Amino acid sequence: MPEILRSESSSSSSATITTAGTSAGSTTGDFKLNLFGKYEVGKLLGCGAFAKVYHARDIRTRQSVAIKTISKQKVLKGGFTEHVKREISIMRRLRHPHIVRLHEVLATKTKIYYVMEFAKGGELFTKVTKGRFSEDLSRRYFQQLISAVDYCHSRGVYHRDLKLENLLLDENWDLKVTDFGLSAVTDQIRPDGSLHTLCGTPAYVAPEILEKKGYSGAKVDLWSCGIILFVLNAGYLPFTDSNLMTMYRKIYKGEFRCPKWTSLGLKMLLTRLLDTNPETRISIEEIRNDPWFKKGYKEVKSHLGDEFELKNGSDVNRDGKFLNAFHIISLSSGVNLSGLLKCLGGKDTVDVERFVSAASPERITQRIEEVAKAEGMRVTGKNGADVRVEGRNGKFVLVTEINQLTEKVVIVEVKRNEIGVGPDREIWKQKFKPELSEFFL
Template sequence: MVNSGAEEFPAAENRRGSLFGKYEVGKLVGCGAFAKVYHGRDTRTNQSVAIKVVSKQRLHKSGLDDNIKREIAIMHRLRHPFIVRLIEVLATKSKIFFVMEFAKGGELFAKVSKGRFCEDLSRRYFQQLISAVGYCHSRGVFHRDLKPENLLLDEKLDLKISDFGLSALTDQIRPDGLLHTLCGTPAYVAPEVLAKKGYDGAKIDVWSCGIILFVLNAGYLPFNDHNLMVMYRKIYKGEFRIPKWTSPELRQLLTRLLDTNPQSRITIEEIIHDPWFRQGYDDKMSKFHLEDSDMKLPANEIDGEMGARRMNAFDIISGSPGFNLSGLFGDARKYDRVERFVSAWTAERVVEKLEEIVAAENLTVAKKEEWGMKIEGQKGNFAMVVEINQLTDELVVIEVRKRQRAGASGRDIWLHTVRPFLMEIVDKPEETVAGLLTDQNQEEGASSLRDVNTTS
């Protein structure tokens, strides 16, 4: 793999010419105002990845530091088959690297620009889109920039939503119950955003989904004009014509999706029960629960003797606060939390103790492996994934990912029971990790640890 973006990676390359010894960097596949995206290859698994490179200096000058933290927080929490998966986030003094799932099929925009889709194909992609958007909303995430250019396709030509740079979280909602930041792409923006009086994040995403469905079926935009203000007036008034080849059922759905009144506009739940939408639809796609994919692990990463995953020096660095930026949650912590603990306990012993806690707190073990477990409770509102990695022959790293939806009731099990237990078995994590970093002579990593401002 030829590295065509060497100028972006000099501080992060090791002697083998790869990003932190983990990823070979290939050709440039995309470019934006603040980031470039390269094709890459995981040197451990030989799997293709996308590497998004962001300049920290440009972000800081534009006052977008909080935006990048929010994007990382959002992508870290989303695990859905129709959303591009964030693998990890790395950093140097000057760059931030998003390592993501690679969508081999390219942009959906490139496909539809060659000609409109038939209704069956339009329905297939719209079903996948609604499944993913409904999932995002159930996690308190509003995309706010849905358009064909941000919808990618994998090798099976299934949909993958990307680019959460303009997304919002529920904690950004003002006391009036609305969001107020003006954002989005002109042709896809909802009329209430143009009114500048506040908007519901879920409802503007539904509007954008309606525009996308119209484009898939028609091959052109419902609202379009060379004069931007003229186009905005058309959007605000809801002036559009549905093509004559559109079936009555799809025509009715498009009318409800592109309703200029957000109060009467169709909701995700109503879309799922629409007759046109339901044709060939699998109801499993609309179960926006916490996925077992949160605990997937390649079998070849398991250490057979210890029962836990074996970590190398690069894993240690990327897992250190301030270097792996996946921990930069900021205010989003009330929705997601990731914490790591280093202990001399064995993986088996940790799992046994957690099973005792599960029984005492009336929780359920949804999935169990030698290296960890997934715990659920409080009527589906609480979930916790525990992964145990072998750090040395004597030490393990326990990583805990917790999610608690709004509306969960009862004791804070994490705060009052689980975390105190993990704190009791901690074995000098800072000194241990710092010592291993020194032993591995990771000077670039150490400087990055000092350089990155983190709230984790």
């Protein structure tokens, strides 16, 4: 791998990169577990909130693969069914040298398995923690990242969670983008031309997402690319704080300082990438024409690669034991994901909604209590700006948390569990939300 430099002393260099992600482990060792008679599973590479990633080997070809195992129970409890469906739908149609390739998806009664391209070099995050990159190496990875992001955007896919932990390296030390669990597609854009879901990793999130006024998927991805480029060159994050709301305020203001070793060309590009106004933030076309970016740039062509046919997964392994695999989802365009939804079971999950308001926390919680009282519900917990409401039949629970973003703006997070169908699933939509809508920004 090209040279990695140690960070020079700086007033900001002591800040650590604290975002959550999987950490690469050993990629060698015995392959002991046999999965579906197709793969030999080896050592654990990393784990997240509801998934684990293992190094594995294709029994027929002896090729290394990565297998991501997801707990169906945790998916259901966390309300991630749609995320899993969308991630598979997106990954099966992406074919680019700098995007991790999804080979197939299998499942049992309790687990879902993504069989993916194996990135031998591990996470880019791990490399940066050992020292900042040279400017040439930072440029190389940024060029590869922009190539992948441009490819996604041209196909109506917006990643929305670009960060160092989601950038892997292959055996040639080339970059591979992974983890499309929070991605959005063009179909999710509302009539106003914007996306509205508040998502992403805090240190990488764009300021317009915090405002909850609608945003461009392309523009928020480019903001995250700017954060990544800054970290590659500096060795630390441009916006960080142990207090989440304080960090959000720093992002909102967009005030950052480049380290002294940063060239003028890179400073100018970073300033345009980390522009808090999405309307004037640099576009991919403008990035391609930037003098700093263009140095040594080589166009990367995407490829379709080999297509797979839709197959039925075997219900028995070599020992004749029942596996109950629902099917293998191929990468051919004709595959639908209805089997996955059936495989994941019911829909009784915790829903989360966020909005930005200029009203005081006291006014918001007071209105929630008024609605609860009018509907015969009870407030079972109140702690400052946080409030919990329960329905009499136990089929409705609402919890709100309110945090101050700026002196005049708060973020309200509403978590609710509406069990069943019909009226039990309409309480938030028909009773609470209309009464709170006047507070929405």
